[in-house]
Amino acid sequence: MVWKAFGLAHLERVLINRLLQSPVWHGMVGRVYQRVQYFRHGVPMEESRTSISDGNQLNRFIKFFKEELQDQAKGKPPNKL
Template sequence: MVYFLFVRQLEIWMTARLLRSPIFHQMVGKVHQRVQQVRHGIPPEPSRTSLESNQSLGLKKFVNYFKEEIKDQMKGKPPNKL
């Protein structure tokens, strides 16, 4: 009986420790992403690091696009650029 309680407590502790591990959550996220790609044929999403490094570049592109739009509106050109 004592052996059963010890094994049960060990199991609870190991499960809690695994669920607190960031590496476990990263692994689960990667598996989920691969399953979604296989099921739906969706291309892989860019990683967070590539998004963080391109934020300043994206802001610069946005400012340039915004300036062009304002100039076009002043000239009376149609807004269909996309």
Template sequence: MVLNLLFRSLEIWLTVRLLRSPIFHRMVGRVHQKVQHIRYGVPPEEQGGTHLEGQDMKYKKFLEHFKEELKDQMKGNPRNKF
């Protein structure tokens, strides 16, 4: 009986200590993240979201097409691109 009580007390103490540990919570968070990635795929916010690193190139392409369109209109022969 006393031995059972001692083991139960030790179990409670170890459980409390584990649950208060930040390392344990980080590990659980990583496991949860892996499971979510497997089940639902990688969320857009982890993939770069709006892809801000490639926005500069899009603006350059737009400006090139815009300049080309203005030149064509100034010549009087706008192209039908459709």
């Protein structure tokens, strides 16, 4: 890179690492990705993050988790969804 000519390669690495660890950067990249997907496919993406604060969802998750642990203990293959 151009920074090597000035001997600032270490500074460049530090700045890039700080940028990539920033939650603001990841949020911005996520929004750009959603817009690109919308323009490509014409439909908004479904929310990939679901909240498990809802009691019903939490109970369903716990039930599913217990069933998976029991199936693994019995040696059953996992169900393909």
